[in-house]
């Protein structure tokens with residue numbers, strides 16, 4: 001059974017009316033720390049900080065003896081660039097998911113993480129059910145979804161057709177009714193990075209602090225194959241072996257990544 005109990009994080013309750021100071025629902029069990037000096041006793045902490053003029057839930061930890069932080073942004077930055085100028089349905093992720101201009105498939109993103117891929121698929125017109133089991137990562141993502149819902153530019157995208165569930169994806173997938181069966185199940189479990197670019201390195205290192213390694217990732221594939229209506233798409237670094245060592249119907253190479261596509265015509269009981 002995967003456990004989060006070995007992590008020692010806190011919530012920094014700031015005595016400062018310019019920031020939110022109440023821990024979000026999934027972080028309620030964290031110790032509340034009011035004195036900034038006491039935060040060094042923890043492996044990391046959550047607090048609200050101003051990012052692009054808004055209070056964003058952020059995770060802080062020390063990397064190489066420096067405090068650094070991450071928060072999720074589904075409105076600005078790279079996500080905005082992709083939303084406004086992105087390669088549309090010619091993108092690798094769109095090809096891997098088989099997106100056609102006349103159809104908007106339903107996607108279950110079983111490994112939500114910081115929501116980048118889910119936001120991209122939503123921008124491309126898919127309806128998303130996103131699952132994330134880490135209460136830490138799910139809290140960062142939920143906070144970003146709330147900010148995106150409050151923003152007029154992204155309200156429609158994230159208020160309808162985009163749901164986050166905090167929990168174990170395998171359980172959730174197995175409990176779906178026939179009507180809830182998604183067209184596509186999308187998987188992107190953790191895999192040790194080779195990319196040494198400073199930004200990726202920082203983000204990946206912080207996410208790894210939060211969730212560890214996903215040692216049970218192989219278990220996701222058989223459940224996904226048994227429950228997707230049309231295809232399962234697995235994102236892997238180019239150098240990674242196939243998930244569960246199972247050869248896909250096809251692979252689409254992207255920059256540094258590979259999308260392994262399992263078509264249900266081949267994998268569902270020979271239909």
Ligand SMILES: C[S@@+](CC[C@H](N)C(=O)[O-])C[C@H]1O[C@@H](n2cnc3c(N)ncnc32)[C@H](O)[C@@H]1O
Nearest residue numbers: 111113114115116117132133168169188190211
């Ligand atoms: C590499 S990250 C995903 C990144 C994501 N695709 C993005 O664009 O931000 C993998 C995430 O999947 C989550 N995860 C792994 N296995 C899971 C499972 N069985 N159920 C739910 N979440 C899972 C981990 O907690 C981690 O946050």
